[in-house]
Amino acid sequence: MxxxxxxxxxxxxxxxxxxxxxxxxxxxxxxxxxxxxxxxxxxxxxxxxxxxxxxxxxxxxxxxxxxxxxxxxxxxxxxxxxxxxxxxxxxxxxxxxxxxDPEVVASTKRALVSRLMRAQLDEARPPVSEAEVAAYYESHKEDYVRPEQVRLSHIFLAAPRTDAARGETARVKAAKVLAEAKALPPRDFTAFGRLARTHSEEPRTQPLDGDLRYRSLEELGRDFGPEVAEAARGLLASGPGALSGVVSTEAGLHVLQLTGHQTALNLKLEDMREQISNRLSQEKRTRAWTELLAGLERRSGFSVDAATLSRVHVDVSTPMRPASGPPPGTIPAPTPAAPPSSASVERP
Structure with missing residues (x-):
């Protein structure tokens, strides 16, 4: 034989x-x-x-x-x-x-783990109920329904309207700051941020280079005054990089730069049902994979001897040795989550 x-x-x-x-x-x-x-x-x-x-x-x-x-x-x-x-x-x-042969065994192990993942996750895809989709939509509604938003950076000089002397000094300084801002390249947001860090007197935004983050016009009016909201509206036609003049409010003077704009969004549950279902399914698959790994470790009696492990010396100064065999296997991650909706807001 x-x-x-x-x-x-x-x-x-x-x-x-x-x-x-x-x-x-x-x-x-x-x-x-x-x-x-x-x-x-x-x-x-x-x-x-x-x-x-x-x-x-x-x-x-x-x-x-x-x-x-x-x-x-x-x-x-x-x-x-x-x-x-x-x-x-x-x-x-x-x-x-x-x-x-070690190379054959290593390749077989990788193929086995890949096949196990398909059997565990792809062939037993967890169902997603309508109730789960609806609950996700409600808890993330700001990603699907929001008003128009603008992002500004500002340089603020404190000058209450009731303090005429301080206001006059602030207007002179604001004019100089505006002239410096106009001399910058229109979309050099970093340079405008340096001006804000140097000159702005608004304690919340000065450390952020004057960045106001994304806000609706209503929020701008409420937080900084209706004059700022109206000035922001006027900058939209020119696009990011546009500068305002000196904007006077009850609290003081602002020099504004438009850095971003997001149109209003109103996506219904029906519009997002399939995408949300795919996202939730992926999350369930990831949890199932994590639970499988934890269960395998538990049932196998897996443990780590921390004392021995700590004594394994890793010398970064020695030259790289020739490989003694195939590299050890690594745990594959479940397939990537569904890409976020183009409608969702990337919070800076």
């Missing part, structure tokens, strides 16, 4: 005779091409075959254009011989014991 035959016979006997299965870290793998009985062989070799039924199926899985290459007997023979020769090479590799 050939080495390959002995290997396959032992594998089959192990499957039949060992009720408890292979020992931990060992597996019995059937590498035969045809593992089911039946069918009409179009090609055969020791302990294996390729059937007409499989060949027909493989050809039908090709595009019509590719099938044009296999119309004659010789063309079909070429395809069959290629398939058989591949399987003969597999048997030769097994005869040489290459199934235990």
């Amino acid at each position: 050939s080495p390959v035959s002995r290997f396959l016979s032992l594998a089959l006997l192990a499957l039949v005779g060992c009720e408890r299965g292979p020992a931990p870290g060992h597996a019995v793998v059937d590498f035969r091409h045809s593992r089911e009985p039946g069918g009409t062989p179009v090609a055969a070799w020791k302990d294996d075959r390729l059937t007409a039924e499989e060949l027909k199926q493989r050809l039908e899985e090709m595009s019509p254009a590719l099938r044009e290459r296999y119309q004659t007997l010789e063309q079909k023979r070429e395809y069959v011989e290629g398939q058989a020769r591949f399987e003969l090479l597999v048997q030769e590799a097994l005869a040489r014991g290459l199934q235990n």
Whole structure:
């Protein structure tokens, strides 16, 4: 009996005779091409075959254009011989014991983990109910329904209207600051931010280079005065980078630069149902994968000896050594979450 035959016979006997299965870290793998009985062989070799039924199926899985290459007997023979020769090479590799080669084992492990992920997550995709979709929409409604918003940076000089002397001093300084701002490149927001950090007297925004973040016009009017909201509205036609004049409010003077604009948004639940469902499904898949890993660790008695681990010295000064084998496997992440809606707001 050939080495390959002995290997396959032992594998089959192990499957039949060992009720408890292979020992931990060992597996019995059937590498035969045809593992089911039946069918009409179009090609055969020791302990294996390729059937007409499989060949027909493989050809039908090709595009019509590719099938044009296999119309004659010789063309079909070429395809069959290629398939058989591949399987003969597999048997030769097994005869040489290459199934235990570290590189083969590492590749097999990665393939097994990938297949496990598909079985655990893709083939058992968790359902998402209408109630879950509706609850997500309500809890994230600001991403789907919001008023028009603008983003400004400002330089503020405190000058209450009731203090005429202070107001006059502030107006002189504001005019100089505005002249400096106009001398900057229109979209050099960093340079305007430096001016704000140097000159602004607004304690909440001065450390942020004068950035007011995204706000609706109503919020601007409420927080900084209706004059600021009206000035912001006037900057929209010119686009980001546009500068206001000196804007006077009850509290003082502002020099404003428009840095962003978001139009109003009103997406209904019906508009977002499919996207939200996909997102929730992905979140469930991620949780399922995390729970599987935790369960495997728990059932296996996995533990880390922190004291021993701490004594493993990592010397960053030594040169890199040649690889002693394939790199260790890494845990794959579930497929990326669905991309966020183009409507959702990226909060800076």
